[in-house]
Amino acid sequence: MKVILTETIESLGIIGTEAEVAKGYARNYLIPQKKAVLATPQNRRLLERDRGKFELQIAKEKAYAEEMARRLEGVECTIVSKVSDEDRLYGSVTIRDILEALAKQGVEVEKRMILLPEPIKMLGSYPIPIRVYKDVEPEITVHVVPEQV
Numbered sequence: 001m002k003v004i005l006t007e008t009i010e011s012l013g014i015i016g017t018e019a020e021v022a023k024g025y026a027r028n029y030l031i032p033q034k035k036a037v038l039a040t041p042q043n044r045r046l047l048e049r050d051r052g053k054f055e056l057q058i059a060k061e062k063a064y065a066e067e068m069a070r071r072l073e074g075v076e077c078t079i080v081s082k083v084s085d086e087d088r089l090y091g092s093v094t095i096r097d098i099l100e101a102l103a104k105q106g107v108e109v110e111k112r113m114i115l116l117p118e119p120i121k122m123l124g125s126y127p128i129p130i131r132v133y134k135d136v137e138p139e140i141t142v143h144v145v146p147e148q149v
Contacts, residue, residue: 001026002039004047008061009035010112014134016047016054065133072109072130072138077101083123083146092119093144098128101142120144 001023005015009030012019018039021030030036037043047054079101082090095114102109115129115137123144129137
């Protein structure tokens with residue numbers, strides 16, 4: 001089913017574009033939440049009429065993302081964890097741990113923005129990308145250090 005997005009959805013596209021989605025996804029989520037409208041000729045005409053407004057919103061979102069990327073670039077956080085003799089962590093460092101460490105520094109990001117491929121299980125420094133916008137991914141550095149007894 002073709003729909004026209006009325007807001008930017010990361011997995012589908014930016015505001016004002018057409019996307020092909022499953023019927024149930026459109027009927028049960030996108031349309032009731034007012035995140036999309038059906039791609040009918042009438043809605044396409046409305047889209048063309050409002051294209052300037054959409055482009056302005058896209059520019060605002062991109063500018064906000066670039067500003068946030070500048071603030072995030074070079075941010076470092078340290079996570080203290082218990083380790084065994086071989087410098088392996090007893091647990092692992094997850095997205096939630098990184099989110100809490102950033103929050104303590106006053107850096108607010110959403111959980112879905114942190115691109116951690118798998119939990120960290122060893123001591124060391126790790127570059128972690130943060131997806132702020134479609135093609136804007138600054139990296140932060142996470143230092144995992146042993147807990148001092």
